[in-house]
Amino acid sequence: MTRALLLLRRRLVGSVFVLLIVVIGTFLLLEAAPGDAVDAYIASTGGDAGMIELLRHRWGLDQSALTRLATYLWALLHLDLGQSVTFSRPIRDVILERLPNTLLLMGSATALSFGLGSALGIYAGARPGGFRDRLLSIGSLALYAVPGFWLGLVLIIVFAVDLRWFPIGGIESIASGKTGLDRAADIARHLVLPVSALGFIYLALYLRMMRAGMAEVWRQDFVLAARAKGLSRRRIVLAHVARNALLPLVTMLGLQSAQMLGGSVVIESVFSVPGLGRLAQEAVAARDTPLLLGIILVSAVLVIVINLLVDIAYAFLDPRVGASEAGA
Amino acid sequence: MSEVTISRRSVLAGSALLLASTALPTIGWAQTPKKGGRLVVAADSEPRNLNPAIVASNGVFFISSKIVEPLAEASFDGKDGLDPRLATSWEGAADGLSVTFKLREGVKWHDGKPFTSADVAFSALQIWKPLQNLGRTVFKDLEAVDTPDELTAVFKFARPTPFQLIRNALPALTSVVPKHIYETGKIEENPANNAPIGTGPFKFAEHKSGEYYRLERNGDYWGQDQPYLDEIIYQVLPDRTSAASALEAEEIQLAAFSAVPLADLDRISKVPGLKVITKGYEALTYQLVVEINHRRKELADLKVRQAIAHAIDKDFVVKTVFLGYAATATGPVPKNDPQFYTADVPTYVFDVAKANALLDEAGYSKGDNGKRFSLKLLPAPYFNETKQFGDYLRQALAAIGIDAQLVNNDSAAHIKAVYTDHAFDLAVGPPVFRGDPAISTTILVQSGIPDGVPFSNQGGYKNDELDALIAKASETLDPAARTELYKEFQKKVAADLPLINVAEWSFISVVRDTVGNVANNPRWAVSNWADTYLES
Numbered sequence: 036m037t038r039a040l041l042l043l044r045r046r047l048v049g050s051v052f053v054l055l056i057v058v059i060g061t062f063l064l065l066e067a068a069p070g071d072a073v074d075a076y077i078a079s080t081g082g083d084a085g086m087i088e089l090l091r092h093r094w095g096l097d098q099s100a101l102t103r104l105a106t107y108l109w110a111l112l113h114l115d116l117g118q119s120v121t122f123s124r125p126i127r128d129v130i131l132e133r134l135p136n137t138l139l140l141m142g143s144a145t146a147l148s149f150g151l152g153s154a155l156g157i158y159a160g161a162r163p164g165g166f167r168d169r170l171l172s173i174g175s176l177a178l179y180a181v182p183g184f185w186l187g188l189v190l191i192i193v194f195a196v197d198l199r200w201f202p203i204g205g206i207e208s209i210a211s212g213k214t215g216l217d218r219a220a221d222i223a224r225h226l227v228l229p230v231s232a233l234g235f236i237y238l239a240l241y242l243r244m245m246r247a248g249m250a251e252v253w254r255q256d257f258v259l260a261a262r263a264k265g266l267s268r269r270r271i272v273l274a275h276v277a278r279n280a281l282l283p284l285v286t287m288l289g290l291q292s293a294q295m296l297g298g299s300v301v302i303e304s305v306f307s308v309p310g311l312g313r314l315a316q317e318a319v320a321a322r323d324t325p326l327l328l329g330i331i332l333v334s335a336v337l338v339i340v341i342n343l344l345v346d347i348a349y350a351f352l353d354p355r356v357g358a359s360e361a362g363a
Numbered sequence: 364m365s366e367v368t369i370s371r372r373s374v375l376a377g378s379a380l381l382l383a384s385t386a387l388p389t390i391g392w393a394q395t396p397k398k399g400g401r402l403v404v405a406a407d408s409e410p411r412n413l414n415p416a417i418v419a420s421n422g423v424f425f426i427s428s429k430i431v432e433p434l435a436e437a438s439f440d441g442k443d444g445l446d447p448r449l450a451t452s453w454e455g456a457a458d459g460l461s462v463t464f465k466l467r468e469g470v471k472w473h474d475g476k477p478f479t480s481a482d483v484a485f486s487a488l489q490i491w492k493p494l495q496n497l498g499r500t501v502f503k504d505l506e507a508v509d510t511p512d513e514l515t516a517v518f519k520f521a522r523p524t525p526f527q528l529i530r531n532a533l534p535a536l537t538s539v540v541p542k543h544i545y546e547t548g549k550i551e552e553n554p555a556n557n558a559p560i561g562t563g564p565f566k567f568a569e570h571k572s573g574e575y576y577r578l579e580r581n582g583d584y585w586g587q588d589q590p591y592l593d594e595i596i597y598q599v600l601p602d603r604t605s606a607a608s609a610l611e612a613e614e615i616q617l618a619a620f621s622a623v624p625l626a627d628l629d630r631i632s633k634v635p636g637l638k639v640i641t642k643g644y645e646a647l648t649y650q651l652v653v654e655i656n657h658r659r660k661e662l663a664d665l666k667v668r669q670a671i672a673h674a675i676d677k678d679f680v681v682k683t684v685f686l687g688y689a690a691t692a693t694g695p696v697p698k699n700d701p702q703f704y705t706a707d708v709p710t711y712v713f714d715v716a717k718a719n720a721l722l723d724e725a726g727y728s729k730g731d732n733g734k735r736f737s738l739k740l741l742p743a744p745y746f747n748e749t750k751q752f753g754d755y756l757r758q759a760l761a762a763i764g765i766d767a768q769l770v771n772n773d774s775a776a777h778i779k780a781v782y783t784d785h786a787f788d789l790a791v792g793p794p795v796f797r798g799d800p801a802i803s804t805t806i807l808v809q810s811g812i813p814d815g816v817p818f819s820n821q822g823g824y825k826n827d828e829l830d831a832l833i834a835k836a837s838e839t840l841d842p843a844a845r846t847e848l849y850k851e852f853q854k855k856v857a858a859d860l861p862l863i864n865v866a867e868w869s870f871i872s873v874v875r876d877t878v879g880n881v882a883n884n885p886r887w888a889v890s891n892w893a894d895t896y897l898e899s
Contacts, residue, residue, distance in 0.1 A: 080419075081496050121411050203612050209598060307599060309599075313601060
């Protein structure tokens with residue numbers, strides 16, 4: 036356990052730096068984009084010079100970029116994410132409202148792609164080069180090549196419009212008054228299509244990685260030894276080959292979490308899921324700098340935490356890893 | 364209205380039958396409205412401020428017009444094109460210095476307090492005049508609102524203000540909000556801006572950000588037996604394709620404001636139970652306009668502007684970009700305006716040879732590469748159609764030897780580039796005609812507007828004669844004389860081309876045939892829906 040704690044401490048120190056760079060970088064990028072929050076706002080309302088000046092003043096946009104950045108960082112130091120100009124509400128509340136939906140979507144999709152992907156990978160890798168392997172490889176590659184939004188639209192047309200098995204979108208039925216298990220079932224029903232769309236695309240990645248890993252492990256001496264011992268094929272595949280090929284997948288899981296956040300922007304729009312990705316897109320369009328910074332910050336923390344968890348899991352799964360890190 | 368319909372039909376020769384069969388049954392359905400039911404409507408955006416008294420825009424009205432009512436609403440057959448709402452009558456003084464409104468009796472706010480003339484006076488003086496995007500112009504000379512009794516409000520103007528303008532501004536600019544809610548604290552920060560309290564047929568119930576708005580029936584509404592619906596839900600559907608799917612899957616019953624893309628209409632109109640309706644937006648006409656930066660030497664030359672006008676095939680634009688759901692434009696007032704439009708203006712037929720000749724005359728002959736000069740072209744990103752027209756215009760200009768470079772921006776960047784930085788040569792814009800040229804049309808060509816004001820003349824155009832004409836019209840009280848001046852205005856704009864009007868369009872609704880009383884006024888999507896109902 037102390038090993039994990041040491042790792043945690045080392046990571047936290049590094050993370051603060053990463054976050055600072057992320058915040059300043061995002062701020063500068065958005066500063067470089069032409070037009071500010073007032074420009075974005077008056078695009079839908081119009082208004083005269085006096086009103087525009089009033090808005091710039093009220094939203095603090097008449098101050099220099101440096102002042103605004105300093106103010107933001109100072110507030111951040113006090114764990115205050117500030118006020119959104121789009122929502123006229125504290126950013127913390129806006130993000131906390133959306134975060135669970137994105138986590139649910141991302142978590143389920145990751146579980147789907149990792150679980151099903153590695154299982155199919157084992158199936159394919161049990162006999163590399165065999166018929167099943169070929170079929171799965173081609174199938175998964177085709178899925179991987181499909182753009183997320185397209186898969187989402189096809190799923191909608193088939194399963195929501197034609198068959199009407201699942202709702203078109205949203206996270207739950209509107210003002211249904213459902214509670215407890217009923218509500219959970221309702222949310223699950225709404226999640227089936229978006230989770231499939233997001234999960235199936237990344238499934239190929241795990242499948243191919245698992246399969247490739249296994250193909251390599253098959254050539255190792257200890258597999259030969261296991262065979263010589265007369266172990267059943269099933270046991271060799273699961274306990275020896277697959278287990279050794281699984282480790283890189285866990286690393287991938289951490290790396291993919293960032294990818295998954297990006298992919299959910301598209302899926303959230305297509306399926307009208309009120310999540311963080313869609314919020315980020317709206318924040319950019321509205322040039323709502325503090326809101327976007329808040330979202331990026333929360334996403335960055337999320338990715339860092341997931342990777343930390345992966346590293347800890349890794350340290351437990353493979354005794355060779357972590358020993359050196361913890362010793363340093 | 365009739366002229367747009369006619370031109371649409373002639374353009375849509377092939378699908379005219381289809382249009383007629385889908386648009387007609389909505390009017391004159393002699394059926395008693397049923398009570399109850401939940402109407403689910405597609406919404407593509409969530410306005411950050413839902414107070415229509417502050418933000419008079421269609422995005423806000425779409426939701427809040429059911430909650431907060433104006434003094435009068437637009438009407439197909441009412442006197443002066445108006446139907447009374449919170450005001451029952453309105454009369455302008457001969458000197459143009461006052462307008463007297465008689466207000467409706469027995470109206471209650473959603474919190475139970477009575478609606479009185481004090482609310483109207485407060486809304487006018489504290490909100491419409493100082494804070495509202497459009498009211499700041501129209502009500503700039505409003506000095507005081509006298510309230511001799513609880514049901515009379517007398518607007519006093521410092522300078523003569525045409526009653527015709529005030530009348531035309533009633534539907535969009537006069538949403539009344541409760542004084543007792545807004546009088547304490549800063550109006551812009553009042554929580555009621557996001558949970559409006561009004562007198563309308565529906566009460567604001569809740570907003571789940573990114574999901575939906577819910578409005579519920581106001582049992583104390585002044586309209587007899589109204590409203591018929593129990594609930595209206597605005598489901599937020601950010602993806603352009605989801606409204607059509609949601610309609611097909613019967614998850615929503617109405618998609619207004621062309622939420623279903625034009626390209627999908629043909630298919631969706633064949634789905635049983637769905638209707639495509641082009642009526643109900645007559646007072647919300649958008650104009651497709653080529654904005655011109657007159658600081659560019661070449662574009663300051665009238666001959667070049669005429670050449671560009673001749674190079675644009677307006678019929679092709681209507682047919683191809685708008686798939687027939689639009690009309691060609693002749694000038695700065697749309698053909699469907701019942702008061703001001705005149706067809707008696709200089710016109711520019713599509714004639715590439717003539718355009719080339721004009722450019723040669725102007726002294727811009729073709730170079731070795733076949734090009735005369737290059738231009739930067741910025742299409743506004745707000746509508747698919749403005750972007751597509753940008754693509755078309757680039758090709759049309761290439762045919763007359765003008766090399767246009769397309770610059771595509773998002774909304775914020777476009778607004779800044781065109782209206783603040785003037786970093787454009789040509790831009791494609793969609794200004795809105797709001798029933799009177801003085802509200803948001805003359806500003807497109809008038810000089811002396813500060814930098815940064817969107818949807819205004821930022822092209823550096825200055826024409827003293829036109830400026831004088833606009834000034835004169837703004838203080839002419841006699842409606843007939845004022846209308847004449849605006850006809851003169853249309854002629855001058857069409858002749859001198861400070862900008863080029865290409866087409867006029869409005870929106871399309873797709874609706875389940877179980878929804879009754881749809882599109883029965885010229886601002887239907889942004890009116891109160893008190894009489895809308897659902898058949899079982």
